[in-house]
Amino acid sequence: MQRKPIEKVLIANRGEIALRILRTAKELGKKVVTVYSPEDRGGLWRFLGDESYEISNYLNLEEVIDVAKKSKADAIHPGYGFLSEREDFAKACEDVGVIFIGPPPSAMYMSGDKVVARRKAQEAGVPIVPGSEAIDDPKEALKIAKSIGFPVLLKAAGGGGGKGMRPVYHEDDFLELFRQASEEAKAAFGDPRIYLEKYIQEPKHIEVQVIADQYGNYLYLFERDCSLQRRNQKVIEESPAPHLPHPVRLKICESAVKIMRQIGYVNAGTVEFIVDKDWNFYFIEINARIQVEHPVTELVTGIDIVKWQIKIAEGEKLNISQEDIKINGHAMELRIYAEDPFGNFMPSGGFVSLYKEPNIPGVRCDGWLYSGCFVPSKYDPMLLKLIAKAETRDETINRLLVALDELRIQGIKSNVPFFKFVLNHPVFRKGEINTWSMGPILEEFNKKLLEDSKLKRHLLALGAYIAGKIPVIETYVSYDGLLAQEVRSNGKSAGAGVWRKIGWKFAGRSQPRLR
């Protein structure tokens, strides 16, 4: 086991998680190296570290390793997504003598391969959902689906996050949905293989945060309920899980630790469970990384998970005992995305003309926006995570509503209007949410939108007029690639179209690429 203090951390990620890690690394007195892609030249993490390097792509393993060598970083934090769950990346770090802040490659292999993870869970005596091995032949898959019995769930063998996931209710739809899932899995993870699972009706998604040091000490930081999902992407996460009986809570948490012990997991990781109406729980998968929703656990337990990730990687021993960890109050996170809640939640990037975060006690904003920034459409459309903690669940929801009232994101569309609707929804307020709840809630939301347009016409017109005042930046490009910007406001061009007059080509309403 190694005990070696880290001096310089390379953060191989972007957006809010890059900033989240950067801040904690600095707090621990580490030097920080960041990377950014050409689309992210305006990203804040580029400017807040000690050094920053441009790379073509966050998924490019060689380029990231090169930056580590060039900057003499002695550790890499991969964040979530991108290279975070790539065993070959963890190995490549090991090969060049850089500490990978995460689980060892062996544990990553066992958790990353969902089929192996299921076997390990069974060995640890934890129940799993009936299912199959990874398959690439659709006809073979259909045969297995029939033997499990419909409905079945298709899942990507190569990674999580809901990418490539499709439920299939009828045999007739199977082949078409298998094709779609396989395509999506290939695009997201470079691996088209799919595996099948029995589809449990109206399930809750409950996961357990675990941290483990290099000396075999394991702690659970209790559960998060992430049941409110849209297209299998989490939308709201909270801790503790509403209505979860305490004996079941302890059983789930202990099961999570058993699985992690079985695979020799080290560092922070999450064990996901699916829970049915009678509080029976089944292991689904391990997320061998820091997760998007880690802040809710941090707020209720008071433990800084990223700090422990770094300390564990340095070889430090966990100095907390399980009895000392308590759930204090209730925390909830809203994932605010650049998507159009009025247009089927299509992604909607662009130029942010005004951004203001709420500054309220008990509210945390993990984001990366600033007034004037550009949200590229190339990446996941998450803008910020709005997280609140209060004594009770009801107070937490009210606090989030106050925070939403002071949050301003102008210039791009976001799902904020949807959150204002959900947080006031009676089913959500009662905490009676499962992963199927989103459908009916969305239907009501869309119906409400139609009713709302019966607002007095004068006010509608006034609102449209006022929205017309948002400044828009237009970019022009000359024949040799030079760029010019014009700020337009209220439909009028500040420079009266001077660039167009001299023959420059209109290149779009956005911010030009920074150099």
Place this chain on the structure above:
Amino acid sequence: MRLKIKTRSGEKFQAYIIERENSIEVKVGDETIKFSFIRTPYNDFIVQDENGEKYRITPIFLSKFERVFEVDGKAFVTEIATEDESEDSEDIAIIKSSFSASIRKVYVSKGAHVKKGDLILDVESMKMINSIKSPIDGIVKEVYVSEGKSVSAGEKLVVIEKEIKSV
């Protein structure tokens, strides 16, 4: 300023707006309402009509076709009329990209016969693949894109026209 507005429920109307130093006058039909206003540091407008009724209007989004704003924290969307609105009718379907994306797959070529619900394109944006299906039975009149191409919001992708059967 004249605004041609379409609401989400499909109603269309015109409004005439005059902004003065401390007030905005809005005329719809024969009725004119004068709103006094205060502009907040965050671009909100707190407006008050002649009866003393107060509203807070928060601008959110502006494009050539659309305006999004909140009135007292509730979001509203209006469409602003454009010239080529008449193009889209029941006989012709112009498939446009509603966001910037890249084309993953093109299932049809010019001249192909398609049925309502047939796959036309797979587009990828922010790592999500969306399949676009034909909204009508018809013939593919034009395919503007090819696989691997990047498109921006509002760009025309495919035009499908209803087949006119001679009797």
